[in-house]
Amino acid sequence: MATARIPSHLRKLVVHNITNKFRDAVKTVSVQIPQLGPTDLLVKTRFVGINASDINYTAGKYDPKKKPPFDAGFEGVGVVVDMGDACKGFSLGQPVGYMKYGSFADYVVLSAKTVFPLPEAKAEYVPCLVSGLTAAVSLDKVGEIKSGETVLVTAAAGGTGQFAVQLAKNAGCHVIGTCSTDDKVEFLKSIGCDRPVNYKKENLNEVLKKEYPRGIDVVYESVGGEMFNIALGRLALHGRLIVIGFISGYETDLGFIPTNLSTLPQRILPKSASVRGFFLFHHYQHFKKHFQNMISLISAGNLKSIVDNGRHWPTGPFRGLDSVPNAVDYLYSGKSVGKIVVEFPDEEQSKL
Template structure:
């Protein structure tokens, strides 16, 4: 074991899911536990992350409380297993994807970690949010240069990546957000047309400024926003649903969608496709 003089306490605090609930504060509690010891090929890191759906029991109903909370983290390496010493050194900063991220210290397999420049919030979402946007747009969106892409909740974790990936693909990018401050941020990362939906009517703006329609919609809000995205699709447009955050605090986790019964008809009329991409990596396609 290599700690290189790191001062590691014998106990730490972590969040434990003790009750399934869509209200994360209600689902978790703080517990003081012993600091885990890394074995061969593992890393010791401090982290940040959260996932309301997991604590509500939606991702894997077979998992019963109590269980650790959090999926992705970024932090400093303070201890190494033997084989991990060839890849990392104490003091390195890494991002990782593993369960139990809401703890002051955690043990992570080296193969599930990647180097990052610093322990900053902008690197925290690299593995989950970044990978979601990349896989969804590349494999399902099939972006082509010159296409128009709509990203909802564009200032959020995965939305930021989607904006930048679409822009690098040579597309015209529209991003929805809830404030002028966020609109300014979206412009700074390449968004061509930020739409602050608290100041502008999203549906009317899209109809007026993009009468030909949207080639690809990267949608994570659900409900009425999903309906606007469907109605705004161009002929042969692609709708990628990667979440529905507007419903996560509800009992079912799914927001109401008025156009559910007519969705197949709307897609058929436009020869469009809808892909549902989530934690399982599965996609359902409607033509």
């Protein structure tokens, strides 16, 4: 069964060249929409999310054995427009969220068991996917945060940082957040951050040393390089440093900024501290519980999901598949606040 006006072909971004320069890596191609299996859904894209790791993926950092061509994009929100005969519990027009390699496309085919049903097809639900789940699952399962602890969130005004700040606050923690502008300081205050630090105006290491002499219990670290070194040095007894990324190096040839870790054992052993890596797609079993919790928190007004559609960027706001490379450029400009989302206009609604 299907709704009317499903095209025979879809458009998508395909990686043809291994490079961290997203615009040079991808091409737009048109392919026939595949035939659905009995438990497949065909979803029309309404919004896609932009992630720092989009350029890691095009650079082959996630799977060096993967050779072009392969599809780009990690996440989206859309509506079901067709489904296989064995799909249960879904209806045509139903809004869903999804995480799938190849989400930069105007239609996607998804296994029904992998999608997240949504109340509406809204941009505000996109950040709950890769960004929100990374924060929610890692803080809970890897960071093991507890009420009363002090949590440091780096890149706190970004897509995932905004969730780490708020979820840590909701757990009863004192939260420090780093950012790069005074506007972002105000943004962090608006979402409950106790101590925003504009690292371009304040020396983060000195702030932590003077104001938090006991140290930091949990660090949610996504920057790498010197930021990682500072956070590591300020861990408290039994401190946990979660590495969820190292964005400061993503645009380099290596994909990271080399860090001298030869003294790591000597730095963490006296504190019984630990450094813990987190890669979201190793934690599928926790997705639905944490996703549903975030949706409930948003509905109750206890969690803000802030979206940036590029309205202050020269080529924004971002609309349609062809604007995705501009949105990736915007992310690396350092000017965005919250999660960058690209809208795929609903042609039927626009004609009404």
